Amino acid sequence: MSSATGAAAPTKTLTLVDEFLLTLLNEDAGYFHQVPGWDLNCAVVGAAMGELSLRSRIDTDVESLILLDDTPTGDPALDPILEKIANEPSRHSAQYWVERLAIRGESIIDATLERLVLLKVLEHHDGGFWTLARAGWQANLRGQADDETAAEFVKTRISRAIFGEELPDPGDAIIISLTNACDVLRLIFQLDDEAAARVEHLCKIDLIGRAIADAITDSVAGPLLRRSTFAKAIPVVSLIKLLRNPHVRRGNLPALFASLAEEYGPVFQIKVPFGQRMIFLCGPRTNRWVHRHGRMYLRARDYLEEFEKVYG
Known part of the structure; x- marks a missing residue:
C-alpha cells in the first residue's frame, strides 16, 4: 500500500x-x-x-x-x-x-x-x-x-x-x-x-x-x-386507531395526519378494506426529500394512466 x-x-x-x-x-x-x-x-x-x-x-x-x-x-x-x-x-x-x-x-x-x-x-x-x-x-x-x-x-x-x-x-x-x-x-x-x-x-x-x-x-x-440493510418496512396504521382518532370526528385532517406521523413516523400507510393501500409522506423534512429526490424513486405514471386514456 x-x-x-x-x-x-x-x-x-x-x-x-x-x-x-x-x-x-x-x-x-x-x-x-x-x-x-x-x-x-x-x-x-x-x-x-x-x-x-x-x-x-x-x-x-x-x-x-x-x-x-x-x-x-x-x-x-x-x-x-x-x-x-x-x-x-x-x-x-x-x-x-x-x-x-x-x-x-x-x-x-x-x-x-x-x-x-x-x-x-x-x-x-x-x-x-x-x-x-x-x-x-x-x-x-x-x-x-x-x-x-x-x-x-x-x-x-x-x-x-x-x-x-x-x-x-x-x-x-x-x-x-x-x-x-x-x-x-x-x-x-x-x-x-x-x-x-x-x-x-x-x-x-x-x-x-x-x-x-x-x-x-x-x-x-x-x-x-x-x-x-438500507430500508425498513413501512408501518401500517391500525384502522381501529384511525377511526377512534378524535381528529377524524372533528374532520381536522391536518391534525389527523400530524398525530399519525407522531405515532408512526413520517412515512406510513393506510390499508382500506377492498381498496388500494395509501402511503403518506408527512412533515417538512420528508417532503423536502421528495422535492429533491422524488423523481428518482417515485412515479405518478400509474396514477395518471387512467386520465391519459380519457383526455389523451
Whole structure:
C-alpha cells in the first residue's frame, strides 16, 4: 500500500461521475431519466470506482478489486470511497464494493450536482428541474466558448463510438457500460439491432468498465448484501386507531395526519378494506426529500394512466 502523502494526481475537467450524471439528464424535460434507486446508487458508485481506476488508484480483475495507491484525489466524491477500500484488510470483488458503497450513492449525487452548479455546467430551478449552461461552462473549464452544453459534449462522444467505427477511450467505454447497465441508452439514442450489438461489443472492450458494469448488473439481479440493510418496512396504521382518532370526528385532517406521523413516523400507510393501500409522506423534512429526490424513486405514471386514456 502506498503512502497517503504527496500531491494528488491532476483531475480531468469533468469526472466520470459528472459525465455519467449528465448523460442521464433529459435535456428536453429538465429531469433525469428515471433509474430505480438501488440501480442508480450502484451505477454512481461504479462511476466513482471507474474514475479511481482512471487515476490509477484501483484496479480490478474477474475475482477481486485491487488497491494500487491510497493517495487522496482531493475530490470529496471519490476520497471517502478510496478510504473505505484502503482501510479494508481483505480483498473483495467489484460487486462487493459496489453493493457495500451503494448507500453512499445519494451523497455522491448531491455533491456532484452541487459541483456542476458551481462550475456553471448545470442550473437548478424551483420544481426540481435542471437546465444546462451553454458556452459558459466551456469558457470556465476548457478555455473556449462553443455553443454546446456539457451533456451534448458527452453524448456526442458516446454517439460517435456507438454509431461510428472509432473506439472510445476508457472513460467513455465505462460511461457506455454504466448507462447500458441502467437501461438508459435506449432512451437517449434510437438503437437498431446493429447499434445494440455495437453497444454490447463496446461494453466488453475495457476490463475495468466491464467488471464494474457486470458488478452492477449482478447486484441488481442478485445482490450479495441484503437490501433490507438500507430500508425498513413501512408501518401500517391500525384502522381501529384511525377511526377512534378524535381528529377524524372533528374532520381536522391536518391534525389527523400530524398525530399519525407522531405515532408512526413520517412515512406510513393506510390499508382500506377492498381498496388500494395509501402511503403518506408527512412533515417538512420528508417532503423536502421528495422535492429533491422524488423523481428518482417515485412515479405518478400509474396514477395518471387512467386520465391519459380519457383526455389523451
